Amino acid sequence: MFSEEINKAEALRWAMVGGGRGSQIGYAHRSGASRDGHFKLVAGAFDIDADRCRDFGINLGLDADRCYADYQVMFETEAKREDGIQAVSIATPNGTHYAISKAALLAGLHVVCEKPVTFTVAEAQELKEIASQHSRIFGVMYGYTGFQMIHQAKEMIQRGDLGEIRVINMQFAHGFHATEVEKNDPGAKWRMNPEVSGPTYVLGDVGTHAFYLAQLMAGLTVDSLCCTRQSFVKSRAPLEDNAHVMMRFTNGAVGTLWASGVNAGSMHQQKIRVIGEKASIEWWDERPNQLSYEIQGEPARVLERGMGYLHNDDLAVSSNRIGGGHPEGFFESWANLYSRFGIVMKAMNAGDLETVNNTWYPDIDAGIEGVQLLERCVESADDNAKWVDFA
Numbered sequence: 001m002f003s004e005e006i007n008k009a010e011a012l013r014w015a016m017v018g019g020g021r022g023s024q025i026g027y028a029h030r031s032g033a034s035r036d037g038h039f040k041l042v043a044g045a046f047d048i049d050a051d052r053c054r055d056f057g058i059n060l061g062l063d064a065d066r067c068y069a070d071y072q073v074m075f076e077t078e079a080k081r082e083d084g085i086q087a088v089s090i091a092t093p094n095g096t097h098y099a100i101s102k103a104a105l106l107a108g109l110h111v112v113c114e115k116p117v118t119f120t121v122a123e124a125q126e127l128k129e130i131a132s133q134h135s136r137i138f139g140v141m142y143g144y145t146g147f148q149m150i151h152q153a154k155e156m157i158q159r160g161d162l163g164e165i166r167v168i169n170m171q172f173a174h175g176f177h178a179t180e181v182e183k184n185d186p187g188a189k190w191r192m193n194p195e196v197s198g199p200t201y202v203l204g205d206v207g208t209h210a211f212y213l214a215q216l217m218a219g220l221t222v223d224s225l226c227c228t229r230q231s232f233v234k235s236r237a238p239l240e241d242n243a244h245v246m247m248r249f250t251n252g253a254v255g256t257l258w259a260s261g262v263n264a265g266s267m268h269q270q271k272i273r274v275i276g277e278k279a280s281i282e283w284w285d286e287r288p289n290q291l292s293y294e295i296q297g298e299p300a301r302v303l304e305r306g307m308g309y310l311h312n313d314d315l316a317v318s319s320n321r322i323g324g325g326h327p328e329g330f331f332e333s334w335a336n337l338y339s340r341f342g343i344v345m346k347a348m349n350a351g352d353l354e355t356v357n358n359t360w361y362p363d364i365d366a367g368i369e370g371v372q373l374l375e376r377c378v379e380s381a382d383d384n385a386k387w388v389d390f391a
């Protein structure tokens with residue numbers, strides 16, 4: 001069971017860039033970070049609009065002089081304070097992640113950045129090098145990976161419960177953008193603009209989540225892939241609102257990834273199905289407390305979070321905040337991740353590299369692999385769905 005006995009006096013002084021009033025994901029960051037006392041919000045450059053940022057920050061309880069019009073000013077000003085910020089989360093549109101992350105690391109801050117971390121693999125690798133040179137933690141907000149049943153799945157695959165892995169089906173295919181909603185929705189509009197969103201839309205926006213979940217669960221290495229992508233709402237071209245990817249893994253397994261915003265009628269439909277020679281497991285983010293486990297020739301079963309028959313893996317059990325039967329959800333998953341970020345950031349500050357190296361969290365390598373997926377998908381799709389090497 002999760003332990004809430006941490007010393008709240010040791011909360012890291014934390015700020016946000018982006019995630020302002022009305023943003024889609026700002027509250028999830030603040031809720032996750034504040035839940036367990038590892039982080040205390042003390043400053044922010046929350047908004048592209050300086051007045052709205054100030055008003056919003058004050059309403060959140062911040063001092064007016066710590067609500068900044070600009071992230072550069074925030075990093076410079078906070079660095080001069082004895083009680084200045086130690087960590088920052090970046091929840092701005094994709095095109096700004098690289099510059100803000102780089103500036104934060106160079107200012108000596110630990111970083112949690114939204115996905116996709118950058119537009120190019122070269123940029124993401126540069127961030128990794130800077131983080132390493134400055135001994136800073138770089139976490140990536142793959143927010144679904146704090147769900148306990150993902151870690152149960154990982155443990156089952158590692159123990160061989162499924163046998164050799166043969167097929168992985170990944171999908172995140174929602175229907176919210178089945179029509180041209182971006183005409184009236186600024187939060188959707190930037191996602192369709194290559195200058196802000198990057199070289200992809202749904203592949204980066206949702207495909208990276210499903211891909212990383214599968215990579216975390218099964219731990220396979222992608223050998224090559226082929227991708228086809230379409231803009232069913234024509235005005236979105238050249239960015240896709242639907243994409244299919246086929247993958248070959250180095251162990252001989254194969255996989256598919258379906259990323260879509262035009263799956264009319266669907267909510268999320270984020271599902272990962274891992275098929276081995278003996279059995280299959282399937283996880284669905286709309287029912288995150290359950291994991292389907294189907295052994296060939298036996299009745300299908302559903303494993304439930306919080307039950308004694310689960311493998312006693314670190315995250316599958318120790319992050320339970322309440323017993324089985326009571327549904328935990330999205331915000332608990334984020335809190336689990338922010339707990340991990342807090343633990344490794346504090347350990348890094350204390351020079352405790354053993355804890356840093358032995359604590360799992362979605363790190364910059366996870367971010368790099370996500371951007372690599374996007375680069376390879378674009379390369380393939382724009383060359384008539386040619387098979388391309390992943391590495």
Ligand SMILES: NC(=O)c1ccc[n+]([C@@H]2O[C@H](COP(=O)([O-])OP(=O)(O)OC[C@H]3O[C@@H](n4cnc5c(N)ncnc54)[C@H](O)[C@@H]3O)[C@@H](O)[C@H]2O)c1
Pocket residue numbers: 017018019020021022023024025026045046047048049071091092093094096114115116141142143144186187190205
């Ligand atoms: N991890 C997840 O599950 C998840 C879910 C949704 C969005 N995201 C990611 O989070 C990021 C933000 O997405 P969103 O949907 O919240 O966007 P949004 O458009 O709803 O909100 C963006 C916020 O950033 C602010 N902003 C923009 N540029 C800024 C700048 N230069 N400085 C300070 N603030 C700035 C805006 O004013 C706004 O408050 C994206 O990278 C997106 O991919 C991740």
